[in-house]
Amino acid sequence: MFKERIVRIVFYLLAMILSSESVGLITGGSLPNTISFETVKHDINHNNEINYKSVLRTLNNYKLAYSDDVNFLYGVIYFFGKYGQEVNVKKAADYLRRSAKNEHVPSLYLLGTILTEPGTSVVEKQEGIYFFSIAAEHGSVDAIINLHDMYVKKIFS
Numbered sequence: 546m547f548k549e550r551i552v553r554i555v556f557y558l559l560a561m562i563l564s565s566e567s568v569g570l571i572t573g574g575s576l577p578n579t580i581s582f583e584t585v586k587h588d589i590n591h592n593n594e595i596n597y598k599s600v601l602r603t604l605n606n607y608k609l610a611y612s613d614d615v616n617f618l619y620g621v622i623y624f625f626g627k628y629g630q631e632v633n634v635k636k637a638a639d640y641l642r643r644s645a646k647n648e649h650v651p652s653l654y655l656l657g658t659i660l661t662e663p664g665t666s667v668v669e670k671q672e673g674i675y676f677f678s679i680a681a682e683h684g685s686v687d688a689i690i691n692l693h694d695m696y697v698k699k700i701f702s
Contacts, residue, residue: 549623556663557701558660564649572642580595580599580600580602580603581603581666582607582614585599585600585603585618586614586618588600589618589622589627590621593627593628597628597629600622600628604618604619605638611646612643612644613643613647613649613652614644614647614649616640616641616643616644616649616652617640617641617644617649617651617652617674618653619637620637620638620640620641620644620652620656621637621638622637623636623637623640624637624655624659626644627691634659637655637657637659638656638660641656641659642656645676645679648679650683650684650685653676653677653680653683653685654676654677654680654681654685654687654688656673656676657673657674657675657676657680657688657691658670658673658678658691659673659699660673660675660676661679661691666686670700674692674695674700677691677692679694679697
């Protein structure tokens with residue numbers, strides 16, 4: 546009976562470890578010497594208060610577990626010029642394309658936004674509309690609204 550209890554406890558602990566976020570720790574979901582992925586994601590999207598080197602280290606540590614999210618966040622950093630980085634639309638689009646291949650909705654939407662900006666070529670606009678349409682198919686309300694507005698403005702028919 547005692548052995549059965551020990552075996553159950555071991556299997557319970559093993560199940561907890563295996564169900565925790567990939568390489569993250571059970572208690573906080575972050576790797577040693579990094580900030581949690583969720584904290585970095587929130588900071589990139591809202592605050593920009595964390596040291597850029599800490600953000601890079603965290604993104605680098607989580608790039609295998611959350612590759613689509615990490616590529617999207619790099620795209621956000623370069624598109625908006627966050628953390629003192631120069632705005633680099635080409636670099637942002639390159640990161641976003643990696644996640645867009647996997648139909649990552651936020652990446653599809655932001656890539657569609659980039660490619661339909663004023664001053665882009667007709668081919669880029671068509672590609673942007675394509676990305677918006679995939680995002681819309683996956684339920685992105687913003688993509689649906691953008692497609693509607695572009696249709697009303699006769700940007701495409």
